Amino acid sequence: MILRALPLILALGATHANANESVVAALSQNRVSISANFDGSEILVYGAVKRDEPLLGASALHVVITVAGPLAPVVVRRKLRKFGIWINADSVKIGQAPTFHAIATTGDLEKTLSEAEDLVHEISVDQMIDAVGNPANSQDSEIFREALIRLRTSEGLYSDIPVRVEFVEETLFGTRIALPANLVEGDYSVKIYLTRDGEVIDNHEQTIFVRKVGLERWMYNLAHDQPLAYGLLSLLIAIAAGWTASAVFRFIIKA
Amino acid sequence: MQIYLPIAEVSVNAFLLLGLGGLVGILSGMFGVGGGFLMTPLLLFIGIPPPVAVATEANQIMASSFSGVLAHLRRKTVDFQMGGFLLVGGIAGAAAGVFIFKELREMGQVDLLVRLCYVVMLGVIGVLMFFESVRAMNRSKRKIIPPKRRHISWIHGLPFKIRFRASTLYISAIPPVVVGGIVGLLAAIMGVGGGFVLVPAMIYLLGMPTKVVIGTSLFQIVFVTGFATVLHATTNFSVDMALAVLLLTGGVIGAQIGARMAVRMKAEILRVLLSAIVLAVCGKLALDLLLEPAEQFSIARSLP
Numbered sequence: 284m285i286l287r288a289l290p291l292i293l294a295l296g297a298t299h300a301n302a303n304e305s306v307v308a309a310l311s312q313n314r315v316s317i318s319a320n321f322d323g324s325e326i327l328v329y330g331a332v333k334r335d336e337p338l339l340g341a342s343a344l345h346v347v348i349t350v351a352g353p354l355a356p357v358v359v360r361r362k363l364r365k366f367g368i369w370i371n372a373d374s375v376k377i378g379q380a381p382t383f384h385a386i387a388t389t390g391d392l393e394k395t396l397s398e399a400e401d402l403v404h405e406i407s408v409d410q411m412i413d414a415v416g417n418p419a420n421s422q423d424s425e426i427f428r429e430a431l432i433r434l435r436t437s438e439g440l441y442s443d444i445p446v447r448v449e450f451v452e453e454t455l456f457g458t459r460i461a462l463p464a465n466l467v468e469g470d471y472s473v474k475i476y477l478t479r480d481g482e483v484i485d486n487h488e489q490t491i492f493v494r495k496v497g498l499e500r501w502m503y504n505l506a507h508d509q510p511l512a513y514g515l516l517s518l519l520i521a522i523a524a525g526w527t528a529s530a531v532f533r534f535i536i537k538a
Numbered sequence: 539m540q541i542y543l544p545i546a547e548v549s550v551n552a553f554l555l556l557g558l559g560g561l562v563g564i565l566s567g568m569f570g571v572g573g574g575f576l577m578t579p580l581l582l583f584i585g586i587p588p589p590v591a592v593a594t595e596a597n598q599i600m601a602s603s604f605s606g607v608l609a610h611l612r613r614k615t616v617d618f619q620m621g622g623f624l625l626v627g628g629i630a631g632a633a634a635g636v637f638i639f640k641e642l643r644e645m646g647q648v649d650l651l652v653r654l655c656y657v658v659m660l661g662v663i664g665v666l667m668f669f670e671s672v673r674a675m676n677r678s679k680r681k682i683i684p685p686k687r688r689h690i691s692w693i694h695g696l697p698f699k700i701r702f703r704a705s706t707l708y709i710s711a712i713p714p715v716v717v718g719g720i721v722g723l724l725a726a727i728m729g730v731g732g733g734f735v736l737v738p739a740m741i742y743l744l745g746m747p748t749k750v751v752i753g754t755s756l757f758q759i760v761f762v763t764g765f766a767t768v769l770h771a772t773t774n775f776s777v778d779m780a781l782a783v784l785l786l787t788g789g790v791i792g793a794q795i796g797a798r799m800a801v802r803m804k805a806e807i808l809r810v811l812l813s814a815i816v817l818a819v820c821g822k823l824a825l826d827l828l829l830e831p832a833e834q835f836s837i838a839r840s841l842p
Contacts, residue, residue, distance in 0.1 A: 317542065318542070319541050319780075320539065320540060320541060320542070321542055322540055322549070357837050358837070358838045359835055359836070359838075360835065360837075360838060361835050362831055362834045362836070363834070367828065368827040369827060369828070369829075369830065369834075370647070370827075371647060371649070374646060374838075427835070430835035431835075431837060433835075434833070434835060434836070434837050435837070464540070464542075464549050465547075465548070465549065495544070498544075499542060499544040500544075502544045502545070502780065503545065506544070506545055506775050506777070506779075507775055510772040510775060511768065511771070513771050513777070513779075514768035514771030514772055514777060517597050517767065517777050517779045518600060518601070520779055520782075521597050521600065521601030521779075521783065521786055522600075522601045522604050524601065524782075524783045524787060525601040525602055525604065525605065525789075526604075528786065528787045528791055529605065529790045529791075532790065532791050532794050533794075
């Protein structure tokens with residue numbers, strides 16, 4: 284598969300001609316279709332490091348790969364005991380949070396990427412979440428941020444442990460990133476960073492288009508674009524379904 | 539087989555949904571109840587968001603009551619005049635319910651509203667039904683006396699009196715409108731038909747003859763739940779067609795099986811059984827509210 288993509292890799296590399304070392308990469312697929320029985324998918328990210336001169340005793344080269352879903356605002360709510368029952372008592376609005384985030388590296392993230400570079404490039408999920416609102420109580424909003432990450436991690440939307448990137452001869456690399464069943468529609472950006480001593484040397488970006496397809500897409504769009512027509516249609520379909528089921532059942536009983 | 543529900547935006551096992559529909563269908567066939575008040579909590583238990591559970595249940599009840607109302611129309615056991623007044627109240631109640639629902643959804647309290655309503659309602663119904671059936675069991679050893687048509691005096695003191703021909707009644711138009719309104723509110727907030735409120739109110743409060751009660755209540759339920767469905771679809775975008783169809787398919791088949799099973803069982807035992815189920819669901823909902831949740835935080839999509 285890597286061989287077949289070689290011309291593509293070379294073509295992509297041309298844009299980074301000035302850099303000493305540059306990264307070229309490709310994806311096994313750039314389209315994910317969410318159909319009724321979608322139960323997740325796997326993306327193969329692979330590529331190569333292109334260099335003008337041979338490697339001479341420099342420190343180890345690393346690759347960091349991230350896949351991030353579309354950014355969306357979310358509200359995180361906290362339950363507290365009031366009047367003896369647990370109810371949503373307070374909330375924090377988070378301006379921007381990726382709907383999905385996965386990270387893969389060749390080594391430990393702390394070693395492959397410096398904090399400063401993480402901040403600049405917004406690589407880790409922590410840097411991508413932009414907490415606004417509730418500025419009066421920033422201590423508290425930190426708890427909500429952590430809760431968001433914890434909840435999304437438990438849903439499989441954020442990866443807590445980086446996936447391993449296989450790196451051959453500091454030249455060829457590849458990794459598999461799993462996409463869960465509960466993906467949200469949108470454009471997912473795949474970013475590949477080449478780092479040395481924690482500094483980003485080069486990066487490369489690609490997009491995966493995640494789309495609902497078929498009947499689900501049609502239903503979802505109709506429900507949001509023409510809710511009245513959708514509402515009336517759901518009544519008609521429900522009546523038809525009920526009638527059909529009862530007719531079929533009666534037929535089976537008689538037969 | 540996992541199926542992705544487009545509006546609920548969750549993946550659920552299709553056979554689990556068919557099974558739930560079938561189970562509630564069997565119960566509704568056995569006991570002659572709509573089953574909405576059991577289905578909505580069960581949907582919450584399997585992780586369907588409350589707004590979707592409520593709106594989709596309204597849709598399902600509308601469809602499952604539809605064939606019933608057609609049968610009653612053929613038998614001419616629908617009091618259209620009374621149904622009309624109930625409907626006026628019902629439409630207003632449902633509109634108010636959907637409005638309250640939308641406001642509380644934005645405040646993040648709709649979950650609480652739905653759960654609290656269910657705890658109260660299931661608790662009251664379960665307890666009443668339990669004592670009623672225990673009393674009926676004791677009574678069944680003696681002779682059964684059918685309930686007499688009662689007339690409550692203060693109802694007759696109200697103004698705007700109208701003659702209801704089919705029900706052979708001459709009463710004020712206010713009680714039917716108010717009763718209809720309460721049922722409409724319940725339909726919109728809880729995703730129930732409201733037959734368990736409507737039928738006793740029609741018999742004991744309005745004093746309608748039993749032969750037109752079921753047909754007229756179904757007539758009102760079809761229109762009110764239909765209206766609530768459309769209103770939920772346009773304001774909350776929370777009706778899930780795929781979910782409704784799966785539940786209905788299971789429900790219709792289950793109801794036929796349940797009706798056949800009921801013939802072979804004693805009515806009093808059935809009632810005790812139903813009250814036990816109602817109390818169990820109520821207890822589970824109440825515990826969820828009372829016990830400290832494992833996760834106190836939750837994520838809601840921010841509305842634009």
